[in-house]
Amino acid sequence: MIFRNIFLKLVIGTCFLRTLSTAASIPRGRSIVYRKRDFGTQVSTKTKPSVRSLTSSEVHSVRKRDDEKWFKQLEVFWIDYDPTRRWEWCKGYGQPVFGKDLTSKLIERVSFSEKGSNNKGIFVLQTDYTVGSGENVRTYPKQTVIAKLINHRLEARAACEVWALNHFGLLIEAGRITAEVDDTFGVIVMHKQSGKPLHDVEEWNTAPVDQKRAVVQDLRVQVQDLIYRWIQKKGVVHADFDPDNVLVDIARNKETNAIRLEHFAIVDFGSPGVWLRRKVPSEQTFVS
Template sequence: MLFGNTLHLVVGFLFVTIINANSDTERIAKFNQNMNRAWIIKDAIGNPECPGSRKNEIVYKKDLTKKLGDIKLLSNAGKNSEGVYTFPPGVDYEINGEKVPGDSLVVKLVRMDSDYDSCEAEILHRIGSLRDHGKLWKEANFGSDVEGSPRSSPSGARSNSGSDSGHSDSGSDSSVEWLDYGVLVMNKAKGKSLSQYEWWKQLSGPQKKELVEKTLVDIKSKVYGLLKTQHLLYADLNLDNILVEIETDDHGIHSFKEAHLVDFGFPGIFTVRKIPEPEEFDSWFYEQFNFYSADLRKAQNWREFSGRQLVADSDSESSGAGKRLSNHDAGTGGGTGRRRSNDSDAAGSG
């Protein structure tokens, strides 16, 4: 009897595994089909045709080590914050002779191990977010210590390329590897990814869906705008790459304000042969987001998102069926009822 139960469990496990494997295969195939639209340009092996590629030595030439010695790692809690740094409170950063408040900027370190690492600088420049760029001497594995900050190269340290740091050999630590990292100083985007808000887990499924839908409407407009003005297609439509500004009143009522894209690095940006018609773009956009949101949709038992669905939901809300996300529903703090913007900005650009 025990053997029979065990066999049943094993067969059941294999059956579920096969179903999941088939589901993943179909999902990836659907994604590849979506990215093979005729108007999207890719190279011979399927990589994006990335503007500004193969220019690492030019883009990351200026040494910014002394100017960036005090920056602090934002967080190592999420993949979109590893290698992203902020300035200490009250510290300004000089750009072209002008002092810019450090709290309006973030710093991203780039490993420069790909020909395409210079693409992000070009793209940030095109969208008006890049403020400075160069290189920085720093200990390897920059994303491992949330409290750590880049230190100037120790005496006598050398990069992999063998370039001398310019210091004497006294006091060097040969056990530590120091490398040149590319540096991008960029404008800071407001908001957080939805999952980073403390009250997100306490929202009901319909409330989460409402916020995601409003985020999609705003982001779709911005992705299409970038496509029309710069011929750049932002394809990495992961919710972690979308920062959302939330307005919260003193009763704890949360309402959507605006969404911002972050992480414009390879391989998430493609160029296009032509601008697709809005209907064609909408089809691509929702297919792309559905791919990246599969886990969330499965957890919430949501159907795939579509433009028609969002229009219907918007009409329902305007007729009185929709409601704002309240403190009573979400379990957040209360107050006197004045509207205030959320003050917790996250790093990024946009």
């Protein structure tokens, strides 16, 4: 299945093992179709709310060149996808989800990242974020919230991301914000996910090759297992294999100096990443 090939090429070959002699030296275990969550669903030995959606320009250029191949991976019997519609086939496409004015709630924001061609920037907040009113009011600590501004021309597609985040319980709210000389953009407010892309983690970058391989193999197996559980229980599959879309925390043993994967999260639910499944494939079909 192309899922595996794209994931290994972009996540393993392009980023995770850029310091290794060759990606082919990684132990080949099970393939991967991965699981995701709001800006990430989190799997961890510790509990932390969060989310994050970043896409490297390097990978975006790869995706554009391989656009036909990328969409081809979706043409399997168990994914609800129509190749004649492509972008418009995702759940929630074109829904009116950006009508609420959130400008006053997002004035004190700080740029977090400008990566990604599908947005106008990702921001963290300088104040806590409150939704609802009266007995239904809820306040989210500022360090657990992230806001993503949406390009005008992509709002119909971005509605799919709002649906996906809400489906996984990761959406705080969506609306509009006035910024940049009275221009107005859609905005998605979500939980901020902890961790960094593996290639940005110092503990991994400075570890011996054999320890890097072990961490990558552990990550591949866990991500694959999570995605399959999502297909079974959540009814969706995430197919956006981008190196920056898998965030990790790496722990180092002070006595042995060995590293291990402590936590990981799959992030960025933007279109065309998340699709409904028609049926649950067998595990053999999934990994083949």
